[in-house]
Amino acid sequence: GQSLEQPSEVTAVEGAIVQINCTYQTSGFYGLSWYQQHDGGAPTFLSYNALDGLEETGRFSSFLSRSDSYGYLLLQELQMKDSASYFCAVFYSGNTPLVFGKGTRLSVIA
Amino acid sequence: GAVVSQHPSWVICKSGTSVKIECRSLDFQATTMFWYRQFPKQSLMLMATSNEGSKATYEQGVEKDKFLINHASLTLSTLTVTSAHPEDSSFYICSATIAGGVAVDTQYFGPGTRLTVL
Numbered sequence: 001g002q003s004l005e006q007p008s009e010v011t012a013v014e015g016a017i018v019q020i021n022c023t024y025q026t027s028g029f030y031g032l033s034w035y036q037q038h039d040g041g042a043p044t045f046l047s048y049n050a051l052d053g054l055e056e057t058g059r060f061s062s063f064l065s066r067s068d069s070y071g072y073l074l075l076q077e078l079q080m081k082d083s084a085s086y087f088c089a090v091f092y093s094g095n096t097p098l099v100f101g102k103g104t105r106l107s108v109i110a
Numbered sequence: 111g112a113v114v115s116q117h118p119s120w121v122i123c124k125s126g127t128s129v130k131i132e133c134r135s136l137d138f139q140a141t142t143m144f145w146y147r148q149f150p151k152q153s154l155m156l157m158a159t160s161n162e163g164s165k166a167t168y169e170q171g172v173e174k175d176k177f178l179i180n181h182a183s184l185t186l187s188t189l190t191v192t193s194a195h196p197e198d199s200s201f202y203i204c205s206a207t208i209a210g211g212v213a214v215d216t217q218y219f220g221p222g223t224r225l226t227v228l
Contacts, residue, residue, distance in 0.1 A: 040224075098154075098205075100153045101153060103153050
């Protein structure tokens, strides 16, 4: 089946930069997206990459390398409120449901 | 932006009863809605894909007779958990895609419904 791999936990200091990696299976790959989920809340869309390269949105950036079946989410100037779970998710073709990774729990410490 | 609501936001019920969860797209028409389930500290697992006016497509391992899905209009899909048991306690999340949308950023998530079965 289709699976995504991402680290289960990451801890970083307030103000620092953290990178969360995601690898995926290539068959039928269409695009890679990232979601943020705080405890008890629903996923919130952060970014989407369909082409190679870096997409920047404020403090968050997302990168994709289709040849390496790899992407990452980069969070800069970390704030305590960034503590949450981050999921990479893949569209494997057009208007189909997202397949989610298992999530990375980010803890931002002072 | 597009808004998806869910009702109720949380529900506690006795084992053996049925619970209905509504998912509504408030300011757009959604031809397709997806239902996910998320257990504590785990990822979102797709349960079924719901298309307006047709039968839902269930993922492998999801009992269609236990999780009844109805998508009667372009703005409403319902999930009914029949004869709920404690193992059905979970966070249920729906998402909706805008009619004609094919990009990932046209999939909008509801706030989720936390079901606790005693």
